[in-house]
Amino acid sequence: xxxxxxxxxxxxxxxxxxxxxxxxxxxxxxxxxxxxxxxxxxxxxxxxxxxxxxxxxxxxxxxxxxxxxxxxxxxxxxxxxxxxxxxxxxxxxxxxxxxxxxxxxxxxxxxxxxxxxxxxxxxxxxxxxxxxxxxxxxxxxxxxxxxxxxxxxxxxxxxxxxxxxxxxxxxxxxxxxxxxxxxxxxxxxxxxxxxxxxxxxxxxxxxxxxxxxxxxxxxxxxxxxxxxxxxxxxxxxxxxxxxxxxxxxxxxxxxxxxxxxxxxxxxxxxxxxxxxxxxxxxxxxxxxxxxxxxxxxxxxxxxxxxxxxxxxxxxxxxxxxxxxxxxxxxxxxxxxxxxxxxxxxxxxxxxxxxxxxxxxxxxxxxxxxxxxxxxx
Amino acid sequence: xxxxxxxxxxxxxxxxxxxxxxxxxxxxxxxxxxxxxxxxxxxxxxxxxxxxxxxxxxxxxxxxxxxxxxxxxxxxxxxxxxxxxxxxxxxxxxxxxxxxxxxxxxxxxxxxxxxxxxxxxxxxxxxxxxxxxxxxxxxxxxxxxxxxxxxxxxxxxxxxxxxxxxxxxxxxxxxxxxxxxxxxxxxxxxxxxxxxxxxxxxxxxxxxxxxxxxxxxxxxxxxxxxxxxxxxxxxxxxxxxxxxxxxxxxxxxxxxxxxxxxxxxxxxxxxxxxxxxxxxxxxxxxxxxxxxxxxxxxxxxxxxxxxxxxxxxxxxxxxxxxxxxxxxxxxxxxxxxxxxxxxxxxxxxxxxxxxxxxxxxxxxxxxxxxxxxxxxxxxxxxxxxxxxxxxxxxxxxxxxxxxxxxxxxxxxxxxxxxxxxxxxx
Ligand code: SF4
Ligand code: SF4
Numbered sequence: 001x002x003x004x005x006x007x008x009x010x011x012x013x014x015x016x017x018x019x020x021x022x023x024x025x026x027x028x029x030x031x032x033x034x035x036x037x038x039x040x041x042x043x044x045x046x047x048x049x050x051x052x053x054x055x056x057x058x059x060x061x062x063x064x065x066x067x068x069x070x071x072x073x074x075x076x077x078x079x080x081x082x083x084x085x086x087x088x089x090x091x092x093x094x095x096x097x098x099x100x101x102x103x104x105x106x107x108x109x110x111x112x113x114x115x116x117x118x119x120x121x122x123x124x125x126x127x128x129x130x131x132x133x134x135x136x137x138x139x140x141x142x143x144x145x146x147x148x149x150x151x152x153x154x155x156x157x158x159x160x161x162x163x164x165x166x167x168x169x170x171x172x173x174x175x176x177x178x179x180x181x182x183x184x185x186x187x188x189x190x191x192x193x194x195x196x197x198x199x200x201x202x203x204x205x206x207x208x209x210x211x212x213x214x215x216x217x218x219x220x221x222x223x224x225x226x227x228x229x230x231x232x233x234x235x236x237x238x239x240x241x242x243x244x245x246x247x248x249x250x251x252x253x254x255x256x257x258x259x260x261x262x263x264x265x266x267x268x269x270x271x272x273x274x275x276x277x278x279x280x281x282x283x284x285x286x287x288x289x290x291x292x293x294x295x296x297x298x299x300x301x302x303x304x305x306x307x308x309x310x311x312x313x314x315x316x317x318x319x320x321x322x323x324x325x326x327x328x329x330x331x332x333x334x335x336x337x338x339x340x341x342x343x344x345x346x347x348x349x350x351x352x353x354x355x356x357x358x359x360x361x362x363x364x365x366x367x368x369x370x371x372x373x374x375x376x
Numbered sequence: 377x378x379x380x381x382x383x384x385x386x387x388x389x390x391x392x393x394x395x396x397x398x399x400x401x402x403x404x405x406x407x408x409x410x411x412x413x414x415x416x417x418x419x420x421x422x423x424x425x426x427x428x429x430x431x432x433x434x435x436x437x438x439x440x441x442x443x444x445x446x447x448x449x450x451x452x453x454x455x456x457x458x459x460x461x462x463x464x465x466x467x468x469x470x471x472x473x474x475x476x477x478x479x480x481x482x483x484x485x486x487x488x489x490x491x492x493x494x495x496x497x498x499x500x501x502x503x504x505x506x507x508x509x510x511x512x513x514x515x516x517x518x519x520x521x522x523x524x525x526x527x528x529x530x531x532x533x534x535x536x537x538x539x540x541x542x543x544x545x546x547x548x549x550x551x552x553x554x555x556x557x558x559x560x561x562x563x564x565x566x567x568x569x570x571x572x573x574x575x576x577x578x579x580x581x582x583x584x585x586x587x588x589x590x591x592x593x594x595x596x597x598x599x600x601x602x603x604x605x606x607x608x609x610x611x612x613x614x615x616x617x618x619x620x621x622x623x624x625x626x627x628x629x630x631x632x633x634x635x636x637x638x639x640x641x642x643x644x645x646x647x648x649x650x651x652x653x654x655x656x657x658x659x660x661x662x663x664x665x666x667x668x669x670x671x672x673x674x675x676x677x678x679x680x681x682x683x684x685x686x687x688x689x690x691x692x693x694x695x696x697x698x699x700x701x702x703x704x705x706x707x708x709x710x711x712x713x714x715x716x717x718x719x720x721x722x723x724x725x726x727x728x729x730x731x732x733x734x735x736x737x738x739x740x741x742x743x744x745x746x747x748x749x750x751x752x753x754x755x756x757x758x759x760x761x762x763x764x765x766x767x768x769x770x771x772x773x774x775x776x777x778x779x780x781x782x783x784x785x786x787x788x789x790x791x792x793x794x795x796x797x798x799x800x801x
Contacts, residue, residue: 002676002707004693005723006461008788010774011698012385012536018734018781085729126732226737280737280750328740328748328765 021224022089028215029096029270033062036205039198040104061204062099064108068115069095076123094118097270098137100205101263101310102144110147114140132276138314168201169261174306179248179359186257195260206266209259216269226278228285229292230268234259236293239345240352244301247356262307264296271310277317283337284320284327291323292316294348301355380602380742380775385698389657390539392665394547397681398651399473403445403672404456404466404710409434410511411460415442419467423450426478428648430501431467440513441503444469445650445670447476456674457709459695461702466710469672487558487643492518495562495643502642503649503713508541508605508632509696511714514639517631518563520624527559527568528614528623531579531633532598534605535697538717540653543666545633546582548640552633553583553590555640560592563629568593569614570633575600602699603744606771634716649713656682658720660691669711675718676707685720694719699774731782739776739786745769749776753789759796767793 037058045055073091077084098118099111118140125132173185186192189200198208206212219225238255245254259265272278272292279288292312299308330337407415412434419431425444432442448471458464490498499515506512508530518524529552533541545552556568570587572579574597583595596614603609607630611623619626631639634653641647650671657664662683669678675693685691694701695709697717709718739749747769755761767790776786 002688004691004703004705004707006703006705007692007723008785009694009699009701009703010777010787011692011694011701011703011719011721011723012778013783014779014781016781017783018731021736021781085731130732223738223741275734275736278735280735280740281748282737282741285737324748324751325761328751331746331748332766 019087019089022087022093024222024224025093025219026089026096028218029093029100031215032100032205032208032211033059033096035198035208035211036062036100039207040204058104058204061102061104061106061108061111062096065099065102065111065115066092066095068112069098069119072116072119076119080123080127091119094122094137096205097274098140101137101141101203101266101271103202104204106144110144113147114144117143133320134314134317135271135274135277137271137274138310141310142314168306169195169257170300170306173257173261174304178362179245179250179254181250182253186253192253192256192260195257200261202261203263203266206263209265212265212269219269225269226273226275226285228282229273229278229289230265232286232289233268233272233293233296234265236290236348237264237296239349240293240297240355243349243352244297244356244359247353247360258300262309264307264309267309267313268292272313272316277320279320279323279327281324281327281331283330284323284325286341287323287326288316288320290344290348291319294351297352297355301359380779385537385657386533386539388537388659389655389664389666390543392663394543394653394666394668395682396668397673397678398668398670399471400446400670400673400677401471402451403469403471403670404454404674405431405442405444405469405672406456406458406464406466406710406712407432407442408458408460408464409440409442409505410438410714412436412438413464417467419450421450421452424448425450425469426476428477428650431469438513438516440500440505440515441648443503443648443650443671445672446471447474448472457695457704457706459702459704459709459712459715461695461704466672483646485644485646487554487640488561490558490562490643492562492564495559498642498646499639502638502647504635504638504642505649505713506632507634507638507652507713507716509700509714509716511712514631514635517622517624517629520622522624522627524563524565524624524629525567525627526615526629527556527563527565528610528628528630529556529568529570529633529636530605530607530610530630531570531572531576532605532610533573533576534602535699535701535717537657537719538655538697539657540655540666540716541632541634542576542579544637544653546579548637549582549586551640551644552636553586553593555636555643556593557590558643559636559639565629566592570595571598571604571610571614572596573598573600573604602775603773606744606773608771609744652711652713652716654678654711654715655717656720657717658694660686660720660722662686671710671712673711674707675709675711678711679707679718679720687722690722692719692721692723694721699778700772730784733782733784736781738779738781742775742779744773744775745771747790749786749790752793753784753786756789756793756796762793763797765793767797770794 040058041055044050069091077086095115118136121139122136169189173180176184194200196209200207220227238259241255241258279285295312296308299305299312414435416433425431427447429444430441431444434440448469451470452468454466454468455463456466496515496518504514531545560568587595598604604613611628612618617626623630638649653666653668655666665682667678693704695704752765752767770790774787780786
């Protein structure tokens with residue numbers, strides 16, 4: 001009689017562990033880093049707008065975030081979980097995503113401090129709740145926003161974030177009293193193609209819609225992306241902004257402009273669909289995308305925030321348990337879920353109409369005032 | 377819902393010719409059927425038994441006899457490992473190597489000369505059970521009052537490594553087709569479908585060579601997707617109907633292709649089910665292959681017979697396939713009708729320690745029964761929510777554990793939840 005090792009099955013497992021998944025994501029994010037280096041370093045250098053330091057600054061910018069997240073991860077790991085296996089690529093990826101959403105002229109000290117916050121926050125959530133409820137990357141981002149606000153204090157001589165915002169297309173659009181038109185909000189940056197290719201102001205590596213979409217498609221084929229989240233989020237923003245634009249007689253370019261501007265596409269792929277802070281059930285993911293899309297539109301049109309995408313992505317994951325609870329039960333009642341989804345979409349579009357009408361009224365009021373001033 | 381291909385490792389056992397191991401000195405017939413040990417013992421120490429003699433009988437709704445697989449003398453009772461991983465009481469029979477049947481066995485009969493009642497009785501008395509691993513009594517499937525509209529023959533062999541069904545079906549194709557035809561005639565079934573994986577070209581070729589004259593039997597090629605091997609999923613795929621408990625409720629009977637051969641043996645020769653083909657495979661065996669083995673034989677003997685182990689230390693013996701099988705602590709495992717595979721592996725799971733769940737959602741996305749395993753895992757201590765998550769739907773296919781990148785034994789947790797809400801296997 002021979003004895004054998006025991007243990008529960010399954011006795012074969014997929015080769016794809018977290019480490020391999022992180023390495024795969026890392027390789028893809030490197031493509032975005034490369035784009036950022038070309039857009040922010042190489043092209044300005046070739047057109048002699050910057051010198052050698054300007055050429056290398058974008059890579060230094062990203063590296064500073066990456067190295068900091070890695071270092072802090074190593075330290076936290078040694079202090080808190082020395083016996084567990086460490087996945088270096090996980091912290092590197094967080095570092096990359098975090099730096100890519102920042103504007104290039106964020107002071108390096110801020111970048112490094114924010115990167116530390118990203119990792120410390122992740123450990124803090126895990127230790128305290130066993131789960132991460134808010135995106136660590138966005139916590140780092142909000143931390144930097146806070147530092148920017150502090151920089152108003154005269155002793156700190158850093159750039160004012162509003163100045164940064166004004167440079168972006170959405171920032172520009174927010175300075176116009178109505179919704180704007182193609183000449184006022186798109187043409188200053190070239191054409192919509194420039195938006196799609198990513199040669200417009202914005203985060204360090206978030207502007208190329210084409211690249212982001214290609215990476216999303218690749219990740220979806222590799223079954224490594226919760227694709228419903230970016231799809232529904234973008235579709236919701238598109239649908240709503242289309243309705244809003246229709247009330248002001250703006251054509252299809254308007255919703256496209258709304259989608260291609262800001263951090264919406266990059267954020268919905270790499271931040272909103274980030275595994276740990278997004279729902280696990282397919283229907284939960286659809287709900288999450290719907291709410292995210294609606295909140296982005298609300299923030300863009302009804303608050304002083306110009307982009308709103310990252311802020312919405314910071315808030316919505318708080319409701320993940322609700323989305324997942326509904327999603328898990330609804331899986332057993334598929335037809336009912338589809339009907340509920342259609343009703344929800346209808347209501348969302350109605351809501352978009354409401355925003356559109358409000359805008360239209362505002363435009364009319366402005367027109368009347370202008371006419372009155374002219375008459376006077 | 378997404379699907380996973382798990383076609384790997386099949387070639388290991390199918391490249392060597394199948395062999396027979398039919399000369400055990402003793403057999404150990406466990407007093408258990410499926411997982412039910414509510415059995416009446418019909419022999420005592422010293423009794424002489426023939427090959428095929430009924431030596432025990434399962435009680436309850438799924439009554440079925442347990443046969444001796446050899447002729448010889450009952451020498452006592454011992455505990456041996458059964459495929460559920462537990463020690464079970466077995467009847468020990470010493471072989472006289474005469475292979476003597478009692479009476480009337482082995483007389484050739486025309487397969488179609490049975491009434492439905494005789495057919496059901498025959499399957500019952502011959503102890504024909506599902507050979508795909510369930511061990512469910514086959515006669516029950518044909519006893520339904522409902523008219524059977526379709527007979528599905530499952531030749532998919534879902535689990536990795538296992539090839540016994542394909543090998544048996546390829547070598548006994550004519551007999552299997554004859555049996556299907558007879559079953560259809562006896563039970564007035566208008567249609568039969570043999571479901572084979574698209575990738576199993578050898579079996580497809582063999583069936584195509586013989587199927588020509590059987591106009592009511594269709595060969596349907598299905599995609600190489602792991603969960604299609606499960607009865608519910610297969611019925612859904614082929615007939616677009618779903619059911620709660622038994623496929624008979626929707627007028628469909630599903631039989632494993634090896635079970636059909638057992639039915640052939642019963643119809644033609646009235647032979648009870650006393651032996652079966654089993655895949656002995658895995659990277660820790662010297663010569664992995666399919667072997668025809670009698671019920672009650674110790675697995676250890678068969679492994680020695682086919683050349684033994686490649687390595688001795690740190691190996692795992694699994695009764696069943698790598699997805700749904702169970703690790704057995706000792707080679708004292710006995711062969712039974714529901715054992716389709718013996719897998720001896722260097723453990724490749726457990727090498728990596730479990731990490732925290734990263735909420736990738738793969739276990740949810742791929743679960744064939746639309747469960748949310750990760751949520752079940754998280755709500756193990758919240759009975760109210762757990763109930764709403766319906767863990768009892770789990771078919772224990774193991775996909776969630778297989779796919780988990782954090783190496784969490786998700787299925788075990790769903791099983792625990794299943795027990796908590798009172799679901800059965
Ligand atoms: S083992 Fe159960 S919970 Fe896991 S995938 Fe299979 S059916 Fe779903
Ligand atoms: S597959 Fe594993 S890591 Fe992914 S959600 Fe399920 S339990 Fe968590």
